[in-house]
Amino acid sequence: xxxxxxxxxxxxxxxxxxxxxxxxxxxxxxxxxxxxxxxxxxxxxxxxxxxxxxxxxxxxxxxxxxxxxxxxxxxxxxxxxxxxxxxxxxxxxxxxxxxxxxxxxxxxxxxxxxxxxxxxxxxxxxxxxxxxxxxxxxxxxxxxxxxxxxxxxxxxxxxxxxxxxxxxxxxxxxxxxxxxxxxxxxxxxxxxxxxxxxxxxxxxxxxxxxxxxxxxxxxxxxxxxxxxxxxxxxxxxxxxxxxxx
Numbered sequence: 001x002x003x004x005x006x007x008x009x010x011x012x013x014x015x016x017x018x019x020x021x022x023x024x025x026x027x028x029x030x031x032x033x034x035x036x037x038x039x040x041x042x043x044x045x046x047x048x049x050x051x052x053x054x055x056x057x058x059x060x061x062x063x064x065x066x067x068x069x070x071x072x073x074x075x076x077x078x079x080x081x082x083x084x085x086x087x088x089x090x091x092x093x094x095x096x097x098x099x100x101x102x103x104x105x106x107x108x109x110x111x112x113x114x115x116x117x118x119x120x121x122x123x124x125x126x127x128x129x130x131x132x133x134x135x136x137x138x139x140x141x142x143x144x145x146x147x148x149x150x151x152x153x154x155x156x157x158x159x160x161x162x163x164x165x166x167x168x169x170x171x172x173x174x175x176x177x178x179x180x181x182x183x184x185x186x187x188x189x190x191x192x193x194x195x196x197x198x199x200x201x202x203x204x205x206x207x208x209x210x211x212x213x214x215x216x217x218x219x220x221x222x223x224x225x226x227x228x229x230x231x232x233x234x235x236x237x238x239x240x241x242x243x244x245x
């Protein structure tokens with residue numbers, strides 16, 4: 001997938017924040033296109049029956065396929081009331097596909113592209129972040145929202161997904177996204193609208209990318225940015241019962 005296409009999708013996620021009772025959120029139900037792509041936020045796709053009376057779906061699985069790929073098969077699918085699409089790819093040749101698929105959680109936005117003729121997946125994106133969470137029904141007040149330890153210049157930021165989603169404003173969020181092809185980024189916005197964004201790739205910083213792919217709703221995230229290059233510079237992921245929605 002071209003870098004411009006990736007940038008457009010990042011912009012799409014950034015532009016669909018909507019007012020909420022707490023924190024920033026997005027609304028991205030199933031979008032299924034036979035020309036070769038599908039996307040949706042796990043939360044919003046799951047809630048389609050309540051909104052429209054039919055149940056949409058989006059997701060991926062690893063292994064267990066009955067086809068020639070057998071246990072090395074990655075399969076992604078999406079359907080709405082009108083259309084169903086799916087694609088497969090061999091995880092032996094493309095191991096990052098398996099890691100990305102296994103990062104799907106209740107805090108995920110999922111996008112996949114495929115060749116409409118061969119039905120082979122050509123890229124998969126998973127974004128895990130506070131904007132994709134349901135509004136927490138309970139909240140630990142000791143959990144951090146989005147916080148910049150230093151401002152001149154801002155070079156790192158921290159926060160919990162639950163804390164950002166439950167923040168008493170419609171601005172804060174923290175999220176990271178990773179493509180199976182390797183491009184990865186993180187973004188955070190605090191209550192005052194201050195933003196830190198960085199990007200990297202699996203070739204340049206494989207450990208950063210691996211840790212991004214472990215983020216879920218129970219996560220505390222701290223990431224840094226090299227102020228000269230704009231590249232991501234270090235990430236810490238902590239998971240705890242205190243960070244659960």
